[in-house]
Amino acid sequence: MCARGVSWLASPSVTGSESYHRTRGGPESMVRRVFYSGVDRPNPVGRSRGQTRDGYEAVELLVNDAARGSRSAMDESEKLLRWFESQKRLLPWRESREPYGVWVSEIMLQQTQVQTVIPYYLSFLRQFPTVEDLAAAPLEQVLAAWSGLGYYRRARQMHSAAKMIAESLDGFPSSSRELERLPGVGPYTAAAVASIAFGEVVPVLDGNVERVMARRLALAEDPKQSAVRKALFGAAASVLDSEQPGESNQALMELGATICRPKRPVCDECPLKQDCLAQQQGNPESFPAPRRRRTIERFELAVAVVRRDSSILLFRRPEESALMAGMWELPNVPLSRSVEVMAGAFEGKYGGCWKLELTDTIINHRITYRALRLHVHLGEFKAGHSVAEGLEAAWISREEQVEYAVSSAVGKIVASCCSWY
């Protein structure tokens, strides 16, 4: 593999989910111990040693910084921690290590950027200060607090997990193994919460760490492949500081977010530049391998803004729908050239009697591999007893919007509707 002495990382003998490998330590290499209690399968090379604080069997793993001349993994950990200490951003969830807040932040940060999360995090913790408050709140209210943040399943799963925690006699789950049993908590989030809130020595491998390590090792292979992921995971473990795992993990992610960015990384300011193979080769941007993307299909939808007094008509999506389950949406039908055809479609779907008038407002709404272009119509709707059976309707005002679970697009349209009348 790599010529730079990291051959242990993806050795062919990797069999378990943990890719630590014990290597013959040269005279200058450092051996570090990592206790990893979130292991379901026995580690193929580690030795079982004692118990963690939560009673789970710990596996002792020897992580060897393989023959990097005079450099050692310890140096890298220290450089990283020192850099983080002086350069870390002040973020609201960094003010406390209290597990609930850490957990909320980690869920919100899944596939979501920091600046997007900040206001949601603040208002969410104001509304639901403790896990008990969250558990006791109606799901509707939790979804409303999540409105516009996306991936709404996260809110449902968090609410469900909060109930599990509140009903449990054991308090907040305190190990990555336990945390991973919660809905919405996968390997990354479990490791992040366990290390930050509980000091568990477990590495995280998120998109940032993946990129940082792919560059550090100049690993060109596709990170989707499990062998490559293992190598990256092992590399992340090798720079993990076992005294301050939470800070260490955050440091690596912060590095990826601010210095080792996808585009135009600022290698000059990187605490690991001496250790980075891609930087030495002068082509950091070429790692990791670009992921293939499916082409986006585009659909066009007509949505109707129907006003009564100062309120707008919304309908509730079915709980069982895969897309934005239970969220309130504007009435919509596939776009057609004829307003009459669309009016008929609205009537078929929602009942009532419709009159429509096209405005020139178009809002894009993307869902992974689809893009919906929303053509907004001002409409009149006369309900009778002909409103579609089993479909929940609501008239909401701009002020009441905060109490309803709506997508970002609906939020924007409701926000700007006043100017259209």
Added chain:
DNA sequence: CATACGTGGGC
């Protein structure tokens, strides 16, 4: 392992 899930920002 591939796919779907929301959204906002950068270039």
Added chain:
DNA sequence: TGCCCAAGTAT
């Protein structure tokens, strides 16, 4: 505009 990416998880 269009494409890429972002503190992932569940199926």
